Amino acid sequence: SIKGIDLSYSSSFDGSSLRIGIVHARWNAPIIEALLQGTRDKLVQCGVKSQNIVVQSVPGSFELPFATKKMIAGSHVQANVGTADLMGMVDSTSSLPTEVSIPSGSFDAVIAIGVLIKGATMHFEYISEAVTHGLMNVQLESGVPVIFGVLTALNEEQALERAGIGKGANGKGHNHGEDWGAAAVEMASNNLA
Numbered sequence: 001s002i003k004g005i006d007l008s009y010s011s012s013f014d015g016s017s018l019r020i021g022i023v024h025a026r027w028n029a030p031i032i033e034a035l036l037q038g039t040r041d042k043l044v045q046c047g048v049k050s051q052n053i054v055v056q057s058v059p060g061s062f063e064l065p066f067a068t069k070k071m072i073a074g075s076h077v078q079a080n081v082g083t084a085d086l087m088g089m090v091d092s093t094s095s096l097p098t099e100v101s102i103p104s105g106s107f108d109a110v111i112a113i114g115v116l117i118k119g120a121t122m123h124f125e126y127i128s129e130a131v132t133h134g135l136m137n138v139q140l141e142s143g144v145p146v147i148f149g150v151l152t153a154l155n156e157e158q159a160l161e162r163a164g165i166g167k168g169a170n171g172k173g174h175n176h177g178e179d180w181g182a183a184a185v186e187m188a189s190n191n192l193a
């Protein structure tokens, strides 16, 4: 489609050998949850194994660049046991969730997800600008693709529509998480080539 990513092309990438990180903010949680689900579904649809998807949350979008940098650098992240098991770092007697250190170079791409909604002050503009530049810097410095999954909405309805859960007259909208999942598989695959 003209507006979105040409999904038909990106679905030709095989995600079965990829390890993808997702860092998401917790502000506007219901919208985050929908975006996270859309992202996960698309990753799995592209062949990424669920145990190779490591999800970490941070308080808000302003924390996304720092957490993304740490995830790429390799540090203690709250990994699902599947990933830890895969790396042979956790015995089966451990309880969930497991804090393990994921070695650097573990992720082929990281998706940063946040929902910024304009309030009455300039807070929104400053965070949006800082987060956008921050994530771009992490990507260029690390050489690991960072997918920009931050909605910068002027009102809640705009955000809901972009998470595919809109309530407006023109329907529910499109879940942009699907585009981010497809972009992650494409960029990660090309980065390995």
Ligand SMILES: O=Nc1c(NC[C@H](O)[C@H](O)[C@H](O)CO)[nH]c(=O)[nH]c1=O
Binding pocket: 025, 026, 027, 028, 059, 060, 061, 062, 063, 114, 115, 116, 117, 118, 123, 124, 127
């Ligand atoms: O203000 N609105 C928002 C917000 N503020 C918190 C900020 O990201 C950060 O967590 C704190 O400033 C602490 O550093 N974070 C969001 O993800 N969306 C918003 O809409």
